[in-house]
Amino acid sequence: MKILVTGGAGFIGSHTLVELAAAGHETVVVDNLSNSNRKSLERVAELTGKEILFYEVDIRDREGLNRVMEVHRFDACIHFAGLKAVGESVEKPWEYYENNIGGTLTLLDVMRKHGCKNIIFSSSATVYGDSAIIPITEECLKGHCTNPYGQTKSMLEEIMMDMQKADNEWNIVLLRYFNPIGAHPSGRIGENPNGIPNNLMPYVTQVAVGKRPELGVFGNDYSTHDGTGVRDYIHVVDLARGHVAALQAIEKNCGCAIYNLGTGQGYSVLDVVKTFEKVNGIKIPYSIKPRRAGDIATCYSDPAKAEKELGWKAQYGLEEMCRDSWNWQKNNPNGY
Numbered sequence: 001m002k003i004l005v006t007g008g009a010g011f012i013g014s015h016t017l018v019e020l021a022a023a024g025h026e027t028v029v030v031d032n033l034s035n036s037n038r039k040s041l042e043r044v045a046e047l048t049g050k051e052i053l054f055y056e057v058d059i060r061d062r063e064g065l066n067r068v069m070e071v072h073r074f075d076a077c078i079h080f081a082g083l084k085a086v087g088e089s090v091e092k093p094w095e096y097y098e099n100n101i102g103g104t105l106t107l108l109d110v111m112r113k114h115g116c117k118n119i120i121f122s123s124s125a126t127v128y129g130d131s132a133i134i135p136i137t138e139e140c141l142k143g144h145c146t147n148p149y150g151q152t153k154s155m156l157e158e159i160m161m162d163m164q165k166a167d168n169e170w171n172i173v174l175l176r177y178f179n180p181i182g183a184h185p186s187g188r189i190g191e192n193p194n195g196i197p198n199n200l201m202p203y204v205t206q207v208a209v210g211k212r213p214e215l216g217v218f219g220n221d222y223s224t225h226d227g228t229g230v231r232d233y234i235h236v237v238d239l240a241r242g243h244v245a246a247l248q249a250i251e252k253n254c255g256c257a258i259y260n261l262g263t264g265q266g267y268s269v270l271d272v273v274k275t276f277e278k279v280n281g282i283k284i285p286y287s288i289k290p291r292r293a294g295d296i297a298t299c300y301s302d303p304a305k306a307e308k309e310l311g312w313k314a315q316y317g318l319e320e321m322c323r324d325s326w327n328w329q330k331n332n333p334n335g336y
């Protein structure tokens with residue numbers, strides 16, 4: 001298939017480009033580079049042995065998108081482009097709604113005007129809020145999102161489902177990612193956060209590489225096996241392959257389909273720290289800090305639906321995630 005990949009220069013997008021190429025798909029990337037670097041695309045080209053067709057275009061730029069879609073006829077779009085920092089979204093809600101919702105509305109409109117009505121959307125486990133049912137299945141009710149970032153994902157899901165109801169030519173696959181970490185085993189592409197990392201694994205790797213003195217563990221009084229928060233970490237290469245698998249749903253005219261992409265295993269913050277130390281032979285100093293606002297105790301998926309319907313299942317475990325995150329960080333201490 002020929003696929004438009006928005007946000008393809010980012011963390012998950014770049015890994016997905018590698019897996020799409022391996023599966024024989026053709027891709028065109030649109031990214032405004034607001035949270036990425038074109039070097040990631042050079043590295044993808046190096047890994048795949050194929051040039052990457054790239055347009056530096058903002059998805060809010062209707063004319064820019066029109067120009068791309070006049071030149072290329074796409075079978076589907078995989079839509080990663082968006083802002084994703086939870087804390088920043090609380091400070092700058094307008095910017096998040098405008099970029100994520102405004103941008104996606106423009107993208108959807110330009111797509112339909114060019115006759116492409118197939119989209120795979122990067123949603124998030126954040127839409128479940130603090131689920132009463134664990135492990136979380138796709139049937140679980142969506143919950144209350146405590147921040148504008150999460151709201152944009154939840155609202156965009158609703159918008160796309162309404163569009164699909166009104167026009168059944170649309171095929172919409174909503175992929176709810178749990179906690180993506182790790183990096184390509186080559187160490188050539190990986191996560192490249194700006195400033196102080198918000199997420200656990202990039203913080204851990206920055207402590208390991210000596211950029212930060214210690215990890216703050218946000219709370220050790222949750223009702224979990226060791227008191228620290230439990231999450232479903234998933235290797236980014238597995239997640240990337242989940243997108244290749246999701247193309248099957250599009251090919252089968254799924255209408256609207258929702259899948260959790262997780263491993264189904266929950267690990268605590270201290271499990272991650274201990275596994276990282278064991279696998280990589282590096283001590284991670286840490287201290288216990290107060291709980292972080294908006295955090296929940298436990299969140300992990302039931303990923304059975306994706307296995308049953310798409311034949312997709314995560315292959316990598318926490319050890320490989322820790323090994324590959326470190327391999328990326330140590331080979332690229334300052335990112336790209």
Ligand code: NAD
Pocket residue numbers: 006007008009010011012013030031032033034035036037057058059060079080081082083084099103122123124125177178179180
């Ligand atoms: P990322 O920031 O590395 O990638 C997003 C890309 O989108 C970046 O390259 C950025 O430059 C681009 N972008 C942002 N706004 C744009 C715009 N208006 N026009 C064009 N390009 C734009 O993030 P990621 O971790 O790769 O996440 C990809 C998607 O997955 C995002 O939508 C994110 O919300 C979602 N997601 C991520 C996680 C996670 O933990 N990383 C979890 C769940 C969902």
Ligand code: WQD
Pocket residue numbers: 084086123124125126150178179180198199200201203215216217218219228229230231269292295
């Ligand atoms: C994991 C655990 C923290 C940093 C976020 C978004 C979610 C999704 C994935 C996009 C928690 C603890 C963290 C640190 C810590 N993104 N922690 N010290 O919060 O599960 O999910 O990223 O859609 O929407 O909310 O991930 O990596 O920030 O935290 O102790 O320095 O690590 O409290 O228990 P989270 P995370």
